[in-house]
Amino acid sequence: MEEKETGRLEAFSDGVLAVAITLLVLNIQVPPRDSLLDGTLLAYLDKQWPTLLAFVASFATIGIMWINHHRLFTYIKRTDTVLFLLNLLLLLIIVFIPFPTALVAQQYAVHPDQHVAAALYSGTCVILAISFNLLWRYATYHNRLLGKDADTRAVAAISGQYLFGPIVYLIAFGLAWVNVLASIICNLLLALFFALPPRLPRRLQQEGEEAS
Amino acid sequence: MEEKETGRLEAFSDGVLAVAITLLVLNIQVPPRDSLLDGTLLAYLDKQWPTLLAFVASFATIGIMWINHHRLFTYIKRTDTVLFLLNLLLLLIIVFIPFPTALVAQQYAVHPDQHVAAALYSGTCVILAISFNLLWRYATYHNRLLGKDADTRAVAAISGQYLFGPIVYLIAFGLAWVNVLASIICNLLLALFFALPPRLPRRLQQEGEEAS
Amino acid sequence: MEEKETGRLEAFSDGVLAVAITLLVLNIQVPPRDSLLDGTLLAYLDKQWPTLLAFVASFATIGIMWINHHRLFTYIKRTDTVLFLLNLLLLLIIVFIPFPTALVAQQYAVHPDQHVAAALYSGTCVILAISFNLLWRYATYHNRLLGKDADTRAVAAISGQYLFGPIVYLIAFGLAWVNVLASIICNLLLALFFALPPRLPRRLQQEGEEAS
Amino acid sequence: MEEKETGRLEAFSDGVLAVAITLLVLNIQVPPRDSLLDGTLLAYLDKQWPTLLAFVASFATIGIMWINHHRLFTYIKRTDTVLFLLNLLLLLIIVFIPFPTALVAQQYAVHPDQHVAAALYSGTCVILAISFNLLWRYATYHNRLLGKDADTRAVAAISGQYLFGPIVYLIAFGLAWVNVLASIICNLLLALFFALPPRLPRRLQQEGEEAS
Numbered sequence: 001m002e003e004k005e006t007g008r009l010e011a012f013s014d015g016v017l018a019v020a021i022t023l024l025v026l027n028i029q030v031p032p033r034d035s036l037l038d039g040t041l042l043a044y045l046d047k048q049w050p051t052l053l054a055f056v057a058s059f060a061t062i063g064i065m066w067i068n069h070h071r072l073f074t075y076i077k078r079t080d081t082v083l084f085l086l087n088l089l090l091l092l093i094i095v096f097i098p099f100p101t102a103l104v105a106q107q108y109a110v111h112p113d114q115h116v117a118a119a120l121y122s123g124t125c126v127i128l129a130i131s132f133n134l135l136w137r138y139a140t141y142h143n144r145l146l147g148k149d150a151d152t153r154a155v156a157a158i159s160g161q162y163l164f165g166p167i168v169y170l171i172a173f174g175l176a177w178v179n180v181l182a183s184i185i186c187n188l189l190l191a192l193f194f195a196l197p198p199r200l201p202r203r204l205q206q207e208g209e210e211a212s
Numbered sequence: 213m214e215e216k217e218t219g220r221l222e223a224f225s226d227g228v229l230a231v232a233i234t235l236l237v238l239n240i241q242v243p244p245r246d247s248l249l250d251g252t253l254l255a256y257l258d259k260q261w262p263t264l265l266a267f268v269a270s271f272a273t274i275g276i277m278w279i280n281h282h283r284l285f286t287y288i289k290r291t292d293t294v295l296f297l298l299n300l301l302l303l304l305i306i307v308f309i310p311f312p313t314a315l316v317a318q319q320y321a322v323h324p325d326q327h328v329a330a331a332l333y334s335g336t337c338v339i340l341a342i343s344f345n346l347l348w349r350y351a352t353y354h355n356r357l358l359g360k361d362a363d364t365r366a367v368a369a370i371s372g373q374y375l376f377g378p379i380v381y382l383i384a385f386g387l388a389w390v391n392v393l394a395s396i397i398c399n400l401l402l403a404l405f406f407a408l409p410p411r412l413p414r415r416l417q418q419e420g421e422e423a424s
Numbered sequence: 425m426e427e428k429e430t431g432r433l434e435a436f437s438d439g440v441l442a443v444a445i446t447l448l449v450l451n452i453q454v455p456p457r458d459s460l461l462d463g464t465l466l467a468y469l470d471k472q473w474p475t476l477l478a479f480v481a482s483f484a485t486i487g488i489m490w491i492n493h494h495r496l497f498t499y500i501k502r503t504d505t506v507l508f509l510l511n512l513l514l515l516l517i518i519v520f521i522p523f524p525t526a527l528v529a530q531q532y533a534v535h536p537d538q539h540v541a542a543a544l545y546s547g548t549c550v551i552l553a554i555s556f557n558l559l560w561r562y563a564t565y566h567n568r569l570l571g572k573d574a575d576t577r578a579v580a581a582i583s584g585q586y587l588f589g590p591i592v593y594l595i596a597f598g599l600a601w602v603n604v605l606a607s608i609i610c611n612l613l614l615a616l617f618f619a620l621p622p623r624l625p626r627r628l629q630q631e632g633e634e635a636s
Numbered sequence: 637m638e639e640k641e642t643g644r645l646e647a648f649s650d651g652v653l654a655v656a657i658t659l660l661v662l663n664i665q666v667p668p669r670d671s672l673l674d675g676t677l678l679a680y681l682d683k684q685w686p687t688l689l690a691f692v693a694s695f696a697t698i699g700i701m702w703i704n705h706h707r708l709f710t711y712i713k714r715t716d717t718v719l720f721l722l723n724l725l726l727l728l729i730i731v732f733i734p735f736p737t738a739l740v741a742q743q744y745a746v747h748p749d750q751h752v753a754a755a756l757y758s759g760t761c762v763i764l765a766i767s768f769n770l771l772w773r774y775a776t777y778h779n780r781l782l783g784k785d786a787d788t789r790a791v792a793a794i795s796g797q798y799l800f801g802p803i804v805y806l807i808a809f810g811l812a813w814v815n816v817l818a819s820i821i822c823n824l825l826l827a828l829f830f831a832l833p834p835r836l837p838r839r840l841q842q843e844g845e846e847a848s
Binding site for chain 1: 434435438439445446447448449450455465469479480484487490494497619621
């Protein structure tokens, strides 16, 4: 099999995403010493649910980003300086994602009628989707950094799926100013959509996954 | 030997567990500037023992989870999107574990007669054991993601050991409402039980370990 | 292809840089509970821009250091204890970089006429550039730790580029006492300069990158 | 070459040590907003030197532990559950090391005549040295987990060097109650001693390093 050049890029990205996803747990605070009786402890845990929700949502988001990153680098086998820089841009935004996520969880829990946090969250997702597209288009343009045996139809299927991203996240961004809940649900559906592999004949998909 | 697809999944999981296990040390606080005389420092260190105990217990728990993860991926050689998602679920719960562990250590140190923390800890362990089972059953169902040369008896031995997990942790969960200390001891014994490899003829076990 | 000895050194360095680059996000604080109305939230975010700028600048700096580290270890294939120690020195300074970066961002935002933070930042960069040179000169001296097939011209091109570093950062250090803004801009241009591969015939460069 | 089983154990250990060494930087605090004028900033930085010293000392300690870990796993090629557990014990103590290091730096800066911190530091080092010995003796006993081609004299040289550890650290522990400075210097010399490879004929050493 063709030698992969992307080993250290993947190892570094895995490291960044692993740290980012695990740091999320620092937001869950142990209760103060004087609220350790069963009753007060339950009340404390009950008040923590927006924090827990933001923890799970951010964890799922970064996890899905990792799945996507893994999928792209099933096909990308070579590197150059531009790819390194585009990958850094992508990591920068993924690492930043927990901040708007926490903001949405907190603002929606307290003021469900306010819009700024949901707009910031969707806006960050628009930039994230654009970054994924930049990296993927740069790598696939004339098969620049793909493996020699990369399946053209599988590559085209991902390109098609990724084209959706920025457009639909822009819609979620617009929704944030009209109906915050609809915007949040739209974002969650999008995350699920990107977790799933693009539609392509089952046989091709398996080949792609076997090459990982 | 058969090409493994699980390289990046293992690297990412190693990263997450390494960060989670190391973040635990952040809970051990250096004493304030005015308690640095030998006498006050010893008193300070003495008061820290529940924190130290929680540190060691969480470290051991995550370490044993890593040993288990490593053992499973000795046999699992292929990946798909469902495995990625089940692995994320597993990591989510492992990363969360230090929170109920710290809670138990603190509540038991101050109020040994209170139950909520021990119940939350055992409850999290039930979910953790279920997640391990889900991942393992999904991967082994009709040898879906196992290596072609995977030893059937060794795989069955792990499946048998894992079946115990949720049931016995449920018992520990019930105990938490009756006798907190018995529940904690039950959980510690379970951790030890899962650290050890499943019972199977010595020859088979060695083969399994050599394949790692 | 020649066996590489540098696998674990690279993995450890990737880990350190991945953690350092991701920890930066801890500086971005979620607003307090009473400033979650849209108006106050926008005002809060507006006041955060020096923090955000320092986050992006530190992220870019560490990212570019990673690109450089990756480039050097495209050529370095063997290890010894001195290389381990020089690499530790390099990592020590890279891990420290976010501190003077945050200092410059904060001091310049509040007192653009003050010099100490900019001088400390440039001074750290001088030491960083010297560390990179030490590691590279030690490894390349009489091809001590290079691969047997290392391209002499590509190695010489990097040596030439790196010679610039300490000298130009010293100029930026001097500038910090005269004109802080000029010093900051000088540092940014230097970062960009080191992100790009050294000038050498296109054919050679590709070979170098393929060997990564 | 013989297949190594220790890949994931090394990756996980690299991750833990990388996180532990990088978390140290969290102890260096950016000054508060009202001390950003050049004069007050210099005064602030000047007061930070015990923190900086502890940072550098802990960084060097963990870095040297990594070099030692790397050296041992040049020879250890196979794994079993006991090795996993002994490695976890080792990591537990390495991760804990920054705590007594910070304690020594702070106590010595404020009360150079007090002994408890220096004793705790030396005591932790005794346990660390014992853990290294346990892991190494377990792995080398009758060549249990060594590679088939492991150089007997190189292995014996490490065993000899490691025997020193617990004994000399015990002396440093005793010194802590008599002369704190002598104890600290003794510990630093020991760290240096363990950073260097054990004495053995130059030819053998190179073979050992080439096998890494």
